[in-house]
Amino acid sequence: MKHRAASFAAALFCWVLGSALALFIVWVTRDRARLIRDNDNEQILSHLFTRLRGYEDFDAAFADQPLLSERIAGIALYGEDRAPLYRWGDAPPVFDAHILEGGNKSRFGRYAIPNKQGDRVTFVFHIERPNLPPQTGAPAEGSRHRRVRRVPSPPALYPAPGTYLSIAITHPAYRRARTVTAVIFPLCALALLAAVLYIRRLYLRTREYRERIEAQKNLVVLGTAASTLAHEIKNPLLSIRLQTGILRKTLPNAAREELEVIDEEVERLSHLIYRVNDFLREAEGNTVPLNPYDMLAEIGPRLCGRDILTPDSRKDLLTRLDPCRARSVFENIIRNALEAGGEEGEVAATVGLRGGAVVISVFDRGKGIPEADMKRIFDPFFTRKSAGTGIGLAISKRFVDAARGYIRFAPRRGGGTVVTIGFPEWTARQAHPARSSGVAG
Numbered sequence: 001m002k003h004r005a006a007s008f009a010a011a012l013f014c015w016v017l018g019s020a021l022a023l024f025i026v027w028v029t030r031d032r033a034r035l036i037r038d039n040d041n042e043q044i045l046s047h048l049f050t051r052l053r054g055y056e057d058f059d060a061a062f063a064d065q066p067l068l069s070e071r072i073a074g075i076a077l078y079g080e081d082r083a084p085l086y087r088w089g090d091a092p093p094v095f096d097a098h099i100l101e102g103g104n105k106s107r108f109g110r111y112a113i114p115n116k117q118g119d120r121v122t123f124v125f126h127i128e129r130p131n132l133p134p135q136t137g138a139p140a141e142g143s144r145h146r147r148v149r150r151v152p153s154p155p156a157l158y159p160a161p162g163t164y165l166s167i168a169i170t171h172p173a174y175r176r177a178r179t180v181t182a183v184i185f186p187l188c189a190l191a192l193l194a195a196v197l198y199i200r201r202l203y204l205r206t207r208e209y210r211e212r213i214e215a216q217k218n219l220v221v222l223g224t225a226a227s228t229l230a231h232e233i234k235n236p237l238l239s240i241r242l243q244t245g246i247l248r249k250t251l252p253n254a255a256r257e258e259l260e261v262i263d264e265e266v267e268r269l270s271h272l273i274y275r276v277n278d279f280l281r282e283a284e285g286n287t288v289p290l291n292p293y294d295m296l297a298e299i300g301p302r303l304c305g306r307d308i309l310t311p312d313s314r315k316d317l318l319t320r321l322d323p324c325r326a327r328s329v330f331e332n333i334i335r336n337a338l339e340a341g342g343e344e345g346e347v348a349a350t351v352g353l354r355g356g357a358v359v360i361s362v363f364d365r366g367k368g369i370p371e372a373d374m375k376r377i378f379d380p381f382f383t384r385k386s387a388g389t390g391i392g393l394a395i396s397k398r399f400v401d402a403a404r405g406y407i408r409f410a411p412r413r414g415g416g417t418v419v420t421i422g423f424p425e426w427t428a429r430q431a432h433p434a435r436s437s438g439v440a441g
Helices: 002-052 058-062 066-071 097-102 172-250 253-280 292-304 323-338 371-376 392-402 433-440
Strands: 072-078 084-089 110-114 120-127 163-170 288-290 319-321 348-354 357-364 406-411 417-424
Touching: 002 058, 002 066, 002 120, 002 163, 002 172, 058 066, 066 072, 097 110, 097 120, 172 253, 288 323, 292 323, 292 348, 292 357, 319 323, 319 417, 323 357, 323 392, 323 417, 392 406
Parallel strands: none
Antiparallel strands: 072 084, 072 163, 110 120, 120 163, 288 319, 348 357, 357 417, 406 417
C-alpha cells in the first residue's frame, strides 16, 4: 500500500508540475498575442491619421485600404453634449464617459479601452480643436458611413473643448489565440493526466510482476527444501508410530499417557507435512462447475455445528473450481474465523454476485488483524497463533489465484474481520457457446 500511495503522490506531483508548465505556456502565448495586438494598434492608428490628412471623408480615406476597412470597426466624433458630430461604422450613437474609468490613460490624453475578450480595443482621444475632414455629399453605396448632420462650413469642424474622438479597432488574431489557448490548456491537462496515470499503472504492474517473480523464486527454493524435508521426516514418523503401537501393547496402563503425548506430536507433524505437500501440489487442479452455497452449507454445520449462511445468500450461482481445493480454501477461512477469538455464533458467511464475480464473504467478531500484519498474512509459515502452522492462508491464496479469483481481508465494522473471496461467474451459456450463440441469433 505504501508504494501505491507513493506512486499516486508522485503522479499527482508530475501532473501538477506539467499543468503548471502548460499554464505558463498558455500565459506566454496570450501575452505575446497581446503585445502583437498593441503593436498593431499603433500601426493602424498611425496609418489612419496619415490617410485622413488627404481625404474629405472616411470612406475615401479607407478606399483601397483593406487593413483599415477590415480592422477599424467604428469611428465617431462626439461634442460636449456627447452626441455624435461624425459617426462611421458601428460606433455608439451616444458617448458614454463612464467607459473612460476602466481605460488606460496615456500622458497625451489618450484612453485605450479593451473589451472583456480583449479582441476589440476602443481608443478615445480628448481633443479641443480636432482637425478632421468635413463630411460632405451623400455616402457611397454599401459604405458604413453614417452622416449625422450636414456641416455647412469648415469653421463648424472646430467644436468647443470636451470633444471626444472614438476609434474602435478589432483583432481577430487575438481572439483566435485566446480561443485556441482556452481549448488547448484543458486538453493538455487531460492528456497529461492520462499519460501520468498510464505510466503509474505501468509502474505498479511492473512492480507487481517483479514481486511475483521474487515470490516464485522463493517458492521454488522453499518447495525444494520442504519437499525434501517432508520426505525425510515421513519415514521416521512412520517408524515412531509403529514403535509406539508396540510399546502400547507391552507397557502397563500407567505409561500409556506418555505414549499419547508422543502420538499427538507425531500426528501434528504428519498434519504439517500434509499441509506442506498441499501447498506444493499443482494449484488449479481439475475444475468443474461448483456451487459455493452448497459447499458452505455442508462445511458450516460440520465445523460450526450450525448453518452459517445468511438468508440473503444466493443459491443459484456457479463458478469453476476444483472441489478439493475449494473445500480447502473455505475450511481454512472458516477455521481462522473460529480461532479469531470471538463468539462462535458471530461467524457467518454470505454468497452474492458483484461485478460479474461470485463473491463469498466470511465474517467474525474476533480481535481482528493488526495493520502491520496485513501484508504478511499470505506469507508461508507466518502466523501469530501459538499452535498455528502459518501455511493455511498461503495455500488458500495460491488456490484462489490459480482460479483467477481474489481474496481480501478487511476490518469489520464493530470489531472483527471480513474475508472476501471472489471467483469469475460460470453460466450454462459458457458450457455450450456455439449452441447459445445460435439460440441468441
